[in-house]
Amino acid sequence: MGKNIVIVESPAKAKTIEKFLGKDYHVVSSFGHIRDLKKKDISIDFNNNYAPIYEVPTDKKKLVSELKKKASEAEMVWLASDEDREGEAIAWHLFEVLSLTEDKTKRIVFHEITKDAIINAIQTPRKIDKALVDAQQARRVLDRIVGFELSPILWKKIKPSLSAGRVQSVAVRLIVEREREITTFKSEANYRITAVFITKDTQGKTVELQAELPKRFKTKEEANRFLEVCKDAQFNIEDISKKPSKKSPAAPFTTSTLQQEAARKLGYSVAQTMMVAQKLYENGLITYMRTDSVNLSALAINTAKAEIIHFAGEQYVKTRQYATKSKGAQEAHEAIRPTYMNQHTIEGNRQEKFLYELIWKRTIASQMADAEIEKTTVTIGISTSEERFIASGEVLTFDGFLKVYMESNDDEDTTEDTKMLPPLHVHDTLQYKKILSTERFTQRPPRYTEASLVRKLEELGIGRPSTYAPTISTIQNREYVEKGDKEGEKRTYNLLTLEKGTITDIIKEEIVGTEKSKLFPTDIGSVVTDFLLANFASVVDYNFTAKVEKEFDIVASGKLEWQKAIDKFYKGFHTLVEDSLQNSTKKVGERLLGNDPTTGKPISVKIGRYGAIAQIGLTTEEEKPQFAALKKEQSIETITLEEALELFKLPRTVGEFEEKEVTIAVGRFGPYVKHASAFYSIPKEIDPLKITLSQAIDLIEKKREDDKNKVLKTFAEDASIQLLNGRYGAYIKQNKNNYKIPKSKKAEELTYEDCLEIIKSEASDGDKPKKKKGFKKK
DNA sequence: CAGTGAGCGAGCTTCCGCTTGACTT
Numbered sequence: 001m002g003k004n005i006v007i008v009e010s011p012a013k014a015k016t017i018e019k020f021l022g023k024d025y026h027v028v029s030s031f032g033h034i035r036d037l038k039k040k041d042i043s044i045d046f047n048n049n050y051a052p053i054y055e056v057p058t059d060k061k062k063l064v065s066e067l068k069k070k071a072s073e074a075e076m077v078w079l080a081s082d083e084d085r086e087g088e089a090i091a092w093h094l095f096e097v098l099s100l101t102e103d104k105t106k107r108i109v110f111h112e113i114t115k116d117a118i119i120n121a122i123q124t125p126r127k128i129d130k131a132l133v134d135a136q137q138a139r140r141v142l143d144r145i146v147g148f149e150l151s152p153i154l155w156k157k158i159k160p161s162l163s164a165g166r167v168q169s170v171a172v173r174l175i176v177e178r179e180r181e182i183t184t185f186k187s188e189a190n191y192r193i194t195a196v197f198i199t200k201d202t203q204g205k206t207v208e209l210q211a212e213l214p215k216r217f218k219t220k221e222e223a224n225r226f227l228e229v230c231k232d233a234q235f236n237i238e239d240i241s242k243k244p245s246k247k248s249p250a251a252p253f254t255t256s257t258l259q260q261e262a263a264r265k266l267g268y269s270v271a272q273t274m275m276v277a278q279k280l281y282e283n284g285l286i287t288y289m290r291t292d293s294v295n296l297s298a299l300a301i302n303t304a305k306a307e308i309i310h311f312a313g314e315q316y317v318k319t320r321q322y323a324t325k326s327k328g329a330q331e332a333h334e335a336i337r338p339t340y341m342n343q344h345t346i347e348g349n350r351q352e353k354f355l356y357e358l359i360w361k362r363t364i365a366s367q368m369a370d371a372e373i374e375k376t377t378v379t380i381g382i383s384t385s386e387e388r389f390i391a392s393g394e395v396l397t398f399d400g401f402l403k404v405y406m407e408s409n410d411d412e413d414t415t416e417d418t419k420m421l422p423p424l425h426v427h428d429t430l431q432y433k434k435i436l437s438t439e440r441f442t443q444r445p446p447r448y449t450e451a452s453l454v455r456k457l458e459e460l461g462i463g464r465p466s467t468y469a470p471t472i473s474t475i476q477n478r479e480y481v482e483k484g485d486k487e488g489e490k491r492t493y494n495l496l497t498l499e500k501g502t503i504t505d506i507i508k509e510e511i512v513g514t515e516k517s518k519l520f521p522t523d524i525g526s527v528v529t530d531f532l533l534a535n536f537a538s539v540v541d542y543n544f545t546a547k548v549e550k551e552f553d554i555v556a557s558g559k560l561e562w563q564k565a566i567d568k569f570y571k572g573f574h575t576l577v578e579d580s581l582q583n584s585t586k587k588v589g590e591r592l593l594g595n596d597p598t599t600g601k602p603i604s605v606k607i608g609r610y611g612a613i614a615q616i617g618l619t620t621e622e623e624k625p626q627f628a629a630l631k632k633e634q635s636i637e638t639i640t641l642e643e644a645l646e647l648f649k650l651p652r653t654v655g656e657f658e659e660k661e662v663t664i665a666v667g668r669f670g671p672y673v674k675h676a677s678a679f680y681s682i683p684k685e686i687d688p689l690k691i692t693l694s695q696a697i698d699l700i701e702k703k704r705e706d707d708k709n710k711v712l713k714t715f716a717e718d719a720s721i722q723l724l725n726g727r728y729g730a731y732i733k734q735n736k737n738n739y740k741i742p743k744s745k746k747a748e749e750l751t752y753e754d755c756l757e758i759i760k761s762e763a764s765d766g767d768k769p770k771k772k773k774g775f776k777k778k
Numbered sequence: 779c780a781g782t783g784a785g786c787g788a789g790c791t792t793c794c795g796c797t798t799g800a801c802t803t
Contacts, residue, residue: 136795
């Protein structure tokens with residue numbers, strides 16, 4: 001046992017550091033926070049100056065007692081958690097929980113995992129920065145107050161189990177508001193003029209030259225008039241200008257930029273990227289993957305430089321230090337980079353390989369020379385008009401960093417292809433081949449992707465690298481937001497073509513607005529957002545986090561007690577909470593559509609216990625209202641009275657089969673046929689409003705046939721046990737429970753006794769909860 | 779997988795930020 005124990009946050013980090021420090025130092029990990037506000041209740045003592053009620057969570061108890069034992073045996077305890085607000089708090093909680101004393105505790109910090117940095121840290125220890133810890137306590141307490149006072153209001157007023165919070169509610173608001181911008185967006189047409197000219201190259205061969213009019217016309221008439229003017233015009237080159245320009249590489253990856261690029265270039269979801277990166281980190285291939293810093297260590301820059309010289313040459317090197325631009329960055333770590341710059345590729349699965357290569361390229365490119373480009377602009381005069389055509393071309397004169405990496409962007413139509421121009425001279429005259437006027441439309445704003453939402457949140461300073469991925473899944477798990485595709489819509493546009501002196505006028509068709517894997521708000525998301533905006537505007541304000549962060553900074557500087565900061569916020573906030581509870585309207589988000597033409601009763605839509613529903617009539621003593629669930633593609637905001645009435649055409653009876661009624665209805669999982677208390681799903685191709693009795697009977701008979709094939713084996717001894725064929729292969733079913741068959745056994749050969757054995761053994765170790773973490777019931 | 783939505787009432791849900799496992803039905 002060493003004389004020194006060093007505690008860091010991550011076990012992978014512990015392993016690396018131990019190698020640098022030698023045998024006198026034993027490096028262990030706290031696995032993040034070891035103590036937090038009690039899980040249950042708000043756990044803040046409002047009568048005692050907001051005293052937090054902390055506890056060691058059950059899954060950390062064992063770890064904490066081990067750490068306590070090791071700390072008591074060591075001569076010196078080095079608290080080496082990250083140098084940011086959370087890291088300082090972890091150090092303080094360790095100090096408290098492990099009952100450390102000041103004389104045998106030292107606080108050290110380093111931003112990079114290099115031997116120099118760590119030795120240097122050991123030589124310059126300090127004390128725990130209590131003001132910084134207090135800033136963290138303020139942050140923690142504020143988030144708990146917001147989350148645990150707002151969520152119950154939503155349970156009462158909208159639906160149970162909903163949630164609200166400083167981060168997630170703003171994320172949902174962004175998506176809801178973007179959707180509304182899209183629905184209210186009116187696109188405007190304009191007319192873009194492009195021309196194809198004919199000229200000769202050095203060998204006298206005919207080549208084409210593409211040019212565009214910088215001006216766009218507002219109306220078709222104007223565009224047409226311009227083409228008329230071009231009919232008999234002379235075109236001649238007035239000017240050719242060449243301008244050198246440069247392109248610089250992007251900064252090395254942070255968590256957020258890695259998520260964006262992996263989504264764009266590799267198509268990974270935010271969660272996927274983090275899982276793969278974690279794996280690379282654990283295998284020692286990359287530095288820490290949750291960081292907001294673009295900083296590279298001196299070691300990294302030097303080895304990158306050596307590597308660039310090795311594979312490309314000295315002229316490709318340009319070392320750079322990047323400065324972070326994002327709000328609220330705490331920069332406790334390095335940027336995400338390969339551990340070894342000379343390792344261009346790695347062993348691993350496809351996903352790991354691709355992500356590693358992306359990180360390698362981005363890091364290396366960041367230390368490479370600018371790309372040099374020569375831009376040529378050709379101005380083409382028109383004898384009959386004041387307007388001028390512009391042709392532009394680009395030649396890459398030095399590739400620089402582009403040799404390895406090009407950052408991509410989110411723009412949906414990247415039609416701007418840069419090309420080389422044929423040889424041209426001033427005063428050359430040109431012949432037009434054709435001149436086109438194309439009707440173009442202004443574009444609506446795009447829906448967010450997971451990654452572009454992360455970028456927006458980071459821009460607003462909301463959320464941290466460790467929470468981007470979990471936040472994205474929370475808002476989807478709560479059903480505030482759905483990831484989905486949208487088919488494009490057909491749109492017609494006008495195309496005028498001037499060719500050989502005549503203008504033709506045609507209408508063409510295009511598909512626009514196709515979207516894949518975008519975030520769409522649900523009805524619940526919209527209703528919750530509206531409610532929060534109406535009652536807690538200050539909390540869902542895009543600047544709320546930035547404002548409270550300023551307060552936390554004052555706390556961290558030691559100029560303000562954290563409880564005072566909280567008190568300032570809580571007084572106003574809690575008044576809003578009480579006001580909104582007092583407000584008698586029980587349900588929010590209800591919309592009246594009109595009256596039922598046959599009965600005259602009011603028809604409305606609202607959020608029910610299981611999602612959006614339409615309702616005919618009111619709840620009175622005499623009678624119950626009628627309900628119908630909205631279809632997936634319908635929404636409370638846009639459904640019309642006619643569409644709502646359609647929903648009440650189900651359930652309906654289509655006839656009889658085997659002397660029992662056959663009815664059609666729609667439930668949680670879509671439309672179904674009900675017959676003799678059994679259910680049969682109706683496939684998408686069949687319209688439940690039009691399904692006939694014979695079609696329904698077909699469905700019933702097909703399902704019966706399938707069920708027959710599903711049973712592999714039954715036992716005479718016990719009818720409750722069956723061997724069934726399922727989605728994941730054969731399994732045993734007893735009553736309502738399923739049991740998997742061990743891989744060593746063949747399903748067809750199992751005897752009754754074998755089955756009993758399997759059930760018994762699985763039931764015994766199935767005691768612990770089988771629920772998956774972070775994934776809530778459907 | 780399960781096919782609901784009144785009203786009653788018990789008992790549950792919920793935040794953000796640090797970390798990594800144990801699970802795959």
